[in-house]
Structures are given as structure tokens and as C-alpha cells.
Amino acid sequence: MGAAKTAGSVITFAAVxxxxxxxxxxxxRTKAAVERLQTRFQDRADSARYLSDAMTLLEVDEPTTTAYMEVATLSEAMAANVGTIVSNADGLSNAAEGLSKETQAQHGRMADANRTHSVQMADRRFIKRS
Structure with a gap:
């Protein structure tokens, strides 16, 4: 809200x-993006695990199959970590929605009153800012 403190700026209830x-x-939107990221990590883990298992059946050398299994394990760990972020993003999304509704409830009636009043408002130059 740094822009609100600049000289000459006006904040209205509607803007808030x-x-x-x-x-x-x-x-x-952030929550949805993080959920997509979690899905990508899980897809990568599944793919790497499939390749490791297929290479094992084809008797590919052990260092290669182990490397693919390691990628699968790390990708699953990343998906789990992103899952924690998804949970927190869900909390953020819910809090933001609540903030929006509370702001509307608290300040919306003021905006409505300003829009529908029958009293002439004072000229801004007579209002002293503190």
C-alpha cells in the first residue's frame, strides 16, 4: 500500500x-499453479519409476536403473513437499476470500452510502489530512 501514501493519492472504499x-x-490462482506443480513432480516420479522397473526387466546395468529409481524417489519427495505448500496455499486462499468478504461487509455499506446519499459532500480542499 505504498502507493496510498504518495502525495495526492486518493483511496476510495470501492478501491479497497x-x-x-x-x-x-x-x-x-497461486494455489492452482502450485497444485499443477505437485502433479508434475508426481508424474515425473511415476515416469522415472516405470523406466527403472523396465530397465531392470531388460537387465540394464545397475547404476543406470538405480539412478532412475533415485530420480523417482526425489521427485516423490518434491511432490510431498509441494503438497505441504498446496495445503498452505489453500489456507491462504481461504483467508483471502474471508478478507474479501469481510472487507465488503465492513466497507461496502459505506461505499453504498456515499453513492446514494442526498447530502452534498464537502470540497476536498476543506478536508484536512492528519
């Missing part, structure tokens, strides 16, 4: 509500 909604959307 819009930003809260946008944050919730970005959090959900």
Missing part, C-alpha cells in the same frame, strides 16, 4: 473492496 477481491483471486 476491489483490491481485496483481486487478492482473493490471485491467492486462488
Amino acid at each position: 473492496i476491489a483490491r481485496a477481491g483481486a487478492y482473493a483471486i490471485r491467492a486462488a
